[in-house]
Amino acid sequence: MTVVIGFEGSANKIGIGIIRDGEVLSNPRRTYITPPGQGFLPSETARHHRAVILTVLQEALEQAGLKPADVDCVAYTKGPGMGAPLVTVALVARTVAQLWGKPLLGVNHCIGHIEMGRLITHADNPTVLYVSGGNTQVIAYSERRYRIFGETIDIAVGNCLDRFARVIKISNDPSPGYNIEQMAKKGSQYVELPYTVKGMDVSFSGILSYIEEAAHKMLESGQCTAEDLCFSLQETLFSMLVEITERAMAHCGSQEVLIVGGVGCNLRLQEMMGVMCKERGAKLFATDERFCIDNGAMIAQAGWEMFRSGHTRWKNDET
């Protein structure tokens, strides 16, 4: 039996999770939510995490019914992500690893998402679409490494959605993307937006500039509603993602798609991807908000994989 505790805090979510041989024993999480119209900055985010991290750690142990002695390994997000919050989490992980005398593993955040997706869905060898506020990549596993087949050449799709949410000042609670999704359901008019797929990659910053300007003009003149813009933005962004995923699948001869990352919670994206998969006779895998959105258990799971394959040396380098 191998028990791993994972610490995650690379963006505005701080989560600590415990996994024992593929079973999630606990996975508490807190989200730093800013007022409508505001994004989250590194120093404030770090302050939020610092205020709650020890409480969340206590919860993780209590909910799992474990004592520190029961843990075999401590895993934490080494990167990528925002520097200040990552350091806050690394400090606690390093300290408890030493206090409890356990090996410490630095985990790649993106791989955490993928390993959790594979664990929960039992997808065998999928083409992975990793979409969140900070990342947009199409990934497949080839010759002992995860490799990027397509990605955004500028901002992540979640970043595009979050920043549009700020322009129309919708609530960030529980997340801007969730609220865009709900508003999109009430949209009835399709507003044409730029469609920017570049070969196997995508670009979103032009679409963002376009829709920010369009929002000011069209909402003022009453040409369309905010709901129409949310609907149009989702349809455009998600079509682009489906296209590059399909391109990678064709390249790799893959029959499985796994969507991970916070934007993967979006049911419209899952629906559109499902249509493409059905046309190709492929299977679609997705997880729910417990595991799509950044969480500690996904870091524990990636750490478990690393620990079991022999990464047990303490590597105390910078985060």
Added chain:
Amino acid sequence: MAAPSSGDTNHESGKHEFALDIPFPSSREAVIALQSLSPDREPRKGGISKQLSVSGSKLSVRWSADEARILRVSVASFLDHLSLVVETMVMFGPPVSQ
């Protein structure tokens, strides 16, 4: 935990210097703090350098900076990080026997 410290301008090098000595209950705990706090580089690449070391059960930090405000930011940030490490040690310590 008292933290006697001193700051000064080194008139020869023109650099601003600051020294902090933090006593811990044991040498082991001072080393744990050192290992937790030393890996991360200063976010600012130039104009500041920081050295951490342990002697007995005391953690020592020495700063050297080109400007007073850079020094202030680094020291404030370090104290934040130090307090988090100490709080963690209080809540989840003492260290297991080796």
